[in-house]
Amino acid sequence: MGNNCVGPSAAGQNGFFANVALWRPRPADAAPPALPPRSSAPSDQAPEPVTIPPSEHSSHHSSRSADPSTPTAAAEQPANKAAPKVKRVQSAGLLADSVLKRDVNTARLKDLYTIGKKLGQGQFGTTYLCVEKATGREFACKSIAKRKLLTQEDVEDVRREIQIMHHLAGHANVVSIVGAYEDAVAVQLVMELCAGGELFDRIIQRGHYSEKAAAQLARVIVGVIEACHSLGVMHRDLKPENFLFIHQKEDSPLKAIDFGLSIFFKPGETFTDVVGSPYYVAPEVLMKHYGREVDVWSAGVIIYILLSGVPPFWDESEQGIFEQVLKGDLDFSSEPWPNISESAKDLVRKMLIRDPKKRLTAHEALCHPWVCVDGVAPDKPLDSAVLSRLKQFSAMNKLKKMALRVVIAESLSEEEIAGLKEMFKMLDTDNSGHITLEELKTGLQRVGA
Secondary structure, eight states, rough: OOHHHHHHHOOOOOOOTTTOOOOOOOOSSSSSOOOHHHHHHHSSSSSOOOOOOOOOOTOOOOOOOOOOOOOOOOOOOOOHHHHHHHHOOHHHHOOOOTTTOOOOOOOOOOEEEEEEEEEOOOEEEEEEEEEEETOOEEEEEEEEEEEOOOSSSHHHHHHHHHHHHHTTOOOOOOOOEEEEEOOOEEEEEEEOEEEEEEEHHHHHHHHHOOOHHHHHHHHHHHHHHHHHHHHTEEOOOOOOGGGGEESTTTTTOOEEEEEEEEEETTTTTTBOOSSTTTTOHHHHTTTTTTTHHHHHHHHHHHHHHHHHHSSSSSSSHHHHHHHHHOOOOOOOOSSSSGGHHHHHHEEEEEEEOOSSSOOHHHHHHHTTTTTTTSSSSSOOOOOOHHHHHHHHOOOOOOOHHHHHHHHTOOOOOOOHHHHHHHHHHOTTTTTTSSSSHHHHHHHHHHHHH
């Protein structure tokens, strides 16, 4: 992988199941496999910057861009893809007849697995628990409805997601794909089950936290990016929700999930699709001219939140967040930053440089003294206010995601509906049936207390 500092590297073993024969592994130093033409062709000229849209939840995204409020669950690999904004093909049904491009006489998912409870839902599909009949082992099954694959680009995106997951197979911190199946109505991806919860939830549950612990998490996150980039893959949607733990034990591995927006790239290649999530999107994405450096920016945002409990660029609206990403100043003067080590601040500054040419590469970030093994990150506990703010930030994101699902009329499970009712009752302190801004602030303070 070219990483002489720290971090796991992608193993040489391909990890394929015999029944998945669409893609073949290749050496790490080989060129990425040929793919169908992309909508975002390489360009040496920067196009017009994106016009920052109003705060509609999907207005700033292009085809398959990540919805900032797509639901996730503690044990899911989310199937989140936003509605495409490209011309529909004449016959979407015929187009999606054979998404996986292989013999239809392959084993059916239900012949090998028992489908269990729903773990999560995204715009293009649903994630279920599934149990392998032969062994009783549990996995996650991401089912992508063919009726929602409306364009050739949507179909190619699904193929590319599977291809990239196989391409990264064997890396200790990347979720494993077990098999890909297809029937008349859906494409199903069977994956390793991540039942240990989201990154932030684990930190909050522990109740104690230090810079050293944050540095260990940062090492995993940046290590995944370095591995992806060395294999010619750009993730493009790195955020805390896309890092899950395998199990509840203290030593659980942390895994990167959801490669739905990931793409192969060549050195020097640039892209124009506006994709990602508002808090974590790099400024050059909003300017529609970017390369692999965007992943380092997103990781820098995650590390900033790990150390302070709040994102570096924030606002009450999506448009405001984008404006802050483009023009806002990094705050290292407010609490807890005066008590954070200079080495940590140095790393974050260098990962959040707006000029991608001056930004640290993933490999350089891995070699930074604060991140590397036995580095300088102090083991002193961080201020309790960091955990409190992290809890508030996480709770607010979950509330927004669930509320958006209600607004766009997505189906909620009885358990989710009950949870939403309880959350509403907690916030509606005067039992008026409405939540005021003051009640929302008070409720979030209680959640974070």
